[in-house]
Amino acid sequence: MTVSTTRTVTLPPGLVIAPQLPDLLRPVKIRRGVLGFLRGHPTVAIGSALLLCLVLVAIFAPYLGTVDPTALAPAKRTRAPSADFWFGTDMLGRDIYSRVLYGTRVSLTVGLSVAVLASLAGLAVGLVSGFVRWADGILMRFIDGLMSIPPILLAVALMALTRGSVGNVILAITVAEIPRVTRLVRGVVLSLREQPYVDAATASGTRTPMIIMRHILPNTLAPMLVQATYICASAMIVESILSFIGAGTPPTIPSWGNIMAEGRALWQVKPFIVFFPAAFLSVTVLAVNLLGDGLRDALDPRMAKSL
Template sequence: MVMLAAVLLAIIVLASIFAPWIVPHDPGRLSPSVRLRGPDSTFWIGTDAFGRDLFSRVVMGGQISLAVGVGAAIVSVAAGLALGLLAGYIRWLDAILMRFVDGLMAIPNILLAIAIVSLWGAGLWTVLIAITIPEIPRVVRLVRSVVLSAREEPYVEAAIAAGSSSWLIMRRHLLPNTVAPLIVQGTYICASAILVEAILSFLGAGINPETPSWGNIMAEGRLFFQINPGIILWPGLVVSVTILSINLLGDAVRDALDPRMAKRGIDR
């Protein structure tokens, strides 16, 4: 299953990267004469309500959806790592920072994202910020828990006794302990961001409608689902396969980095 997930995800990512060179039609070209057409030799999975090639739009939409997912994962992990290290190591800052983090975590992700988009307006950067902000507190809590545990280790106490600076201790002794859990958390954030972007676009609070993304395609096709089910079926299937593949790879990375799982494999 992991190998299958890796192959499917690689196909989706490569198709999105090279989309301008592999799509058979211009994804923005309007052709009212062929609107809502079913699959045929010209339009492989049909057309949408404006006569645009659905296959070309789904492939091009992967660029936006994957960019949002990867971007949200990178930014949230980087910001959460910095704040989590400070909160876990500096005791007086922990009490202040974690109360703010708890307040953000009390608001559901999708509601906070909708509020941010409504306040700043729809757009790629706004959606990226709206998805990233709710994910940062979860990374902060993860890093903080790792740092609190590692801070009591003998090698950290020895470094403190030797007079090492706080910056050196965090960089050399605490940061390496956070790498493995952050890799796993990053995969989950990426999958969650892709789903949230699709939800926001479907609700009309995401990427500009003229920009193809998987959520936008489904949002535009919801009124014509009974005429051409493929308008929602195909982008929805790609979203599901992408998220499932990322989650399976995240589970595999977690098992590979967990010493207890490795020990079980040796015992067997």
């Protein structure tokens, strides 16, 4: 014998049960840590993987079958790539494989250092210029003057006043890249300072430095982080250009620009001297740009594909 548990509800006259509404919103996907973030943004994953490999190459260069990158061997000059010399040798008999791997240290050091220093300096100037109205005219006229000079020419001019070294290259490129960050941060701050929560903080008597640190600064970090990746890539290219024309790192320090400059005279007969450092430079810049594009898509809510 089966007992039915279904109850019949009797409604008062004039009342009916409304039908169930369809789901209008897509189900929310819960992100599961770093791996979930990388799965949702493959561009970030690819760029990060390439950049991590290059960082490991730079750190462990002495343990990757390299020799002294400055050791001269005139009897072995311009050797083609082989089992003994994987990337061949240059005009002075130096191992190109070792020089390219050690040159990774120079390029990554310059790129990351310039990105950090230019971002911090540009952030400070952009915050003050964008929020303090009376300082905006003074600071931005100086920034406009720097932006009127092409970055590569400004870096060459600054290097002409100093001696060639990695530190001076970082300083010269940083000065040339600060205006880009300053312009970006200033534009973000100009839109943020008109928000109601900033007006409320000002009306409640909050001091300007506290408003900048608590309400303005956190909202500028995401676009500045994306801009820092592009500055890193640009700094590595500028460093290679400076070294290529003889205005960057000294010849005693192996860098991709130096290697390409020394091999340009033999490009038609020994193209491998230029090819390998150029390939490493292209892959490094590609990795940084992929990381920047992925972070832009991930941090911009308008470009997010899912919640």
